[in-house]
Amino acid sequence: MPLSRRNAKIAPIVGAALLIGLAGCGADATGGGGSGDAGGKCVLQIGTLGPLTGPAADFGLSMEGSTKFVAEEANKAGGVKVGNKTCQVKVVSYDTGYTSAGAANGANDFASKGVKFVIGPLGATEVTGMKPVADRSKMLLLANGFGLDALEKKYPLVFHIGPGPFVWSGPIIKEARTRFGFTSAAVIAPNDQSGNDIAVINEKKFSEQGIPVKRDTYQRGTQDFAPIVSRLMATRADVIDFASSPAGDVGTMIKQLRQAGYQGSFARLGGESTNEITRVAGIEAMKNFFYYSPVDLTDPKIAALAKEYEAVAGIKATGISLGWVPGGRALLRAISKAGTIDDTAKVAEALRADDLKDTTLGQGVWTGQQQFGVNQEMSWPFSIGVIKDAQPSVFKTLSAE
Amino acid sequence: MNGFLQAFVNGLTLGAQYALMALGFSLIFGILGVMNFAHGAFYALGGYVAYLVDKTLGLPYALAVVAAVLMTAALGYVFELVVIERRIDDHLATIVLTLGLSLVVGASLLAIFGPRSVDFPAPLTGTLRAGGVYIPTARLMIIVVSAAAIAGVYLLLYRTRLGNALRALADDRTIALAQGIRPKVLFPLAFGLATGLAGLTGALVTPIFSLAPFVGEHVLMISFLAVILGGLGSLPGAVIASILVGLVESFVGFYIGGSWAPLMLFTAVLVLLVVRPTGLFGAKAAHV
Numbered sequence: 001m002p003l004s005r006r007n008a009k010i011a012p013i014v015g016a017a018l019l020i021g022l023a024g025c026g027a028d029a030t031g032g033g034g035s036g037d038a039g040g041k042c043v044l045q046i047g048t049l050g051p052l053t054g055p056a057a058d059f060g061l062s063m064e065g066s067t068k069f070v071a072e073e074a075n076k077a078g079g080v081k082v083g084n085k086t087c088q089v090k091v092v093s094y095d096t097g098y099t100s101a102g103a104a105n106g107a108n109d110f111a112s113k114g115v116k117f118v119i120g121p122l123g124a125t126e127v128t129g130m131k132p133v134a135d136r137s138k139m140l141l142l143a144n145g146f147g148l149d150a151l152e153k154k155y156p157l158v159f160h161i162g163p164g165p166f167v168w169s170g171p172i173i174k175e176a177r178t179r180f181g182f183t184s185a186a187v188i189a190p191n192d193q194s195g196n197d198i199a200v201i202n203e204k205k206f207s208e209q210g211i212p213v214k215r216d217t218y219q220r221g222t223q224d225f226a227p228i229v230s231r232l233m234a235t236r237a238d239v240i241d242f243a244s245s246p247a248g249d250v251g252t253m254i255k256q257l258r259q260a261g262y263q264g265s266f267a268r269l270g271g272e273s274t275n276e277i278t279r280v281a282g283i284e285a286m287k288n289f290f291y292y293s294p295v296d297l298t299d300p301k302i303a304a305l306a307k308e309y310e311a312v313a314g315i316k317a318t319g320i321s322l323g324w325v326p327g328g329r330a331l332l333r334a335i336s337k338a339g340t341i342d343d344t345a346k347v348a349e350a351l352r353a354d355d356l357k358d359t360t361l362g363q364g365v366w367t368g369q370q371q372f373g374v375n376q377e378m379s380w381p382f383s384i385g386v387i388k389d390a391q392p393s394v395f396k397t398l399s400a401e
Numbered sequence: 402m403n404g405f406l407q408a409f410v411n412g413l414t415l416g417a418q419y420a421l422m423a424l425g426f427s428l429i430f431g432i433l434g435v436m437n438f439a440h441g442a443f444y445a446l447g448g449y450v451a452y453l454v455d456k457t458l459g460l461p462y463a464l465a466v467v468a469a470v471l472m473t474a475a476l477g478y479v480f481e482l483v484v485i486e487r488r489i490d491d492h493l494a495t496i497v498l499t500l501g502l503s504l505v506v507g508a509s510l511l512a513i514f515g516p517r518s519v520d521f522p523a524p525l526t527g528t529l530r531a532g533g534v535y536i537p538t539a540r541l542m543i544i545v546v547s548a549a550a551i552a553g554v555y556l557l558l559y560r561t562r563l564g565n566a567l568r569a570l571a572d573d574r575t576i577a578l579a580q581g582i583r584p585k586v587l588f589p590l591a592f593g594l595a596t597g598l599a600g601l602t603g604a605l606v607t608p609i610f611s612l613a614p615f616v617g618e619h620v621l622m623i624s625f626l627a628v629i630l631g632g633l634g635s636l637p638g639a640v641i642a643s644i645l646v647g648l649v650e651s652f653v654g655f656y657i658g659g660s661w662a663p664l665m666l667f668t669a670v671l672v673l674l675v676v677r678p679t680g681l682f683g684a685k686a687a688h689v
Contacts, residue, residue, distance in 0.1 A: 057516035191660040218659030226411040227654025
């Protein structure tokens, strides 16, 4: 088949078009409207953003669901009292595609719509990409990214909606070790900031407990993990931790590792997405799997919250989605206490003063000073999840301290 | 030694998947001169059709694969006939049209099935083991089907009148026209054949990994890489380059690390394009 001159000439153009086309996929905005008084009614807009499509969609959809739930809960109670007004809460969503650029675009989109308060983003790269843009627009972020620099003194309006691995990774490894008896570990995560930053912490936490550990990376977007699986098998690790790798990737890796004959344990010391991982891996492959669970789904109070959540969000409740609810409630409390939907610095001040007492999760604490130098991380008691009788279960709940 | 053999086996299975995709991609470019950027979307579509037929209708997996091939082939045929044919000589227009179709298919799958992966496990779950080397039977099936499909395409192109006509169109469309060969009849057939191969790959491969609306993007990129490496429009080049890409990805992934494989691949392609702009087989493979 001849390669015409014309065809040869277009190859580089086409390559560029492909890259641009692929890079553009995933970013999409939904929702709209501005904060303040709309037609005489006070409307409080809460932005939420994260990956709503792709292998990490479970994270983004959970965060969107939590935001919708908190908004609906407030609206059902009549709205949020702000000064002498009562505001209805409206949620504005944005799909970041789990990228830094997507999150920055989301921040610009929110700024153009007058959104001042944001629940999200999720990944470390997203938080990194969004912080400067959000800062210029004086947005208050309740982010979840586990990046090593997720919180910084120079960004006083950025808070953590939940604790990062620095808080829970070590205690979980310690407890899980007694149950699963592992003596060596491997940590695998994507080779970008979102993957690397949490993997580095987990590696350190394994090492601190005298467990030899090997850390490895893979290219985000990988579909066939056969080479990675062979490499992991060669480490002969008793436990493989997937840190915060996308749920779809983790499920595929677990499936392929079991096919390769791996008999050890699996750890998910990252964003909780057990249902999605199980769906991809298959329940038979999930034996000896333990994970960080922000809540105990077997607790009757949490189970009741899960039912309410599912009715509002329209998706199955997960540990992370319910774990983010108290943070959202705290934000609305702070807005109400500050008496403004425009002055985010004042709301941030009120939020820092919040006692983090939640009706469902109980007493929370502010953490972050040790890792980030700022005490702006909300922490509630967390659990160690395991798969038991083909269902996610909890074998121990630990203090937020 | 086991590690080396395992990397080799992994490389072959990777290469077999890429070859099926690259073959279709190269077929369309070689015969029509069109870069089909919807090829990844046809891969995803094939996966979803197989999923619907197998999981929702409860029919045997083999039938689901056949349905996926037929559906994607039919869609490709109609798309070429109704859309591409009108702008066949405008390269930029066909790029935009196929990219557009890719987005439409992806967004439609997203709207219908949602963003999460669907539960579509592979029908074959066993693993063959020998001397410390293993190969899951589902992946072995892919190698066998891939080899059969490549052989089938080869026979079609080199042992049939239809193949002769297609190759004549690829060689010189003007002379082919003068000899009575009708591109308006054959182009949709070639396009449908190629998209059917993408659908076949999707139906075979997605149950092994995961099936979500945009799974085709990565596969498209790797296929494109293999096609460039093999020489645009060269079918033997596409197949051999796919195997090479699979082997490089596997060996680099195993011995150096998963993050290095894409870097090594793209560096190799960049160097090759400078040294040999027509790809490995672009110049020599003057005919398919």
